[in-house]
Amino acid sequence: MAEPKQKSSRSRSHHRRAKNYRPIKVTVSVCPNCGEPKEPHRVCLHCGYYGGKQILEIGE
Structure with missing residues (x-):
């Protein structure tokens, strides 16, 4: 193995790991x-x- x-x-490795992090987008619909x-579907x-x-x- 190479x-x-x-x-x-540290900044290079943290930058590489940070690319995979995305905040979760919550989809919202109207009742x-x-x-x-x-x-939706709840x-x-x-x-x-x-x-x-x-x-x-x-x-109530």
Whole structure:
């Protein structure tokens, strides 16, 4: 296996590792029932509806 000829500096190795880091982008859609923002393909946590049907009972 190949050996490095010189030591990699801390900034070079950290820069190489930082290229793989990406903040997670959260997709947001609008609930058709109440209009609150929610994640797509998930039950709305504000009103409890998904696909036009009430799935969760949300207490007031």
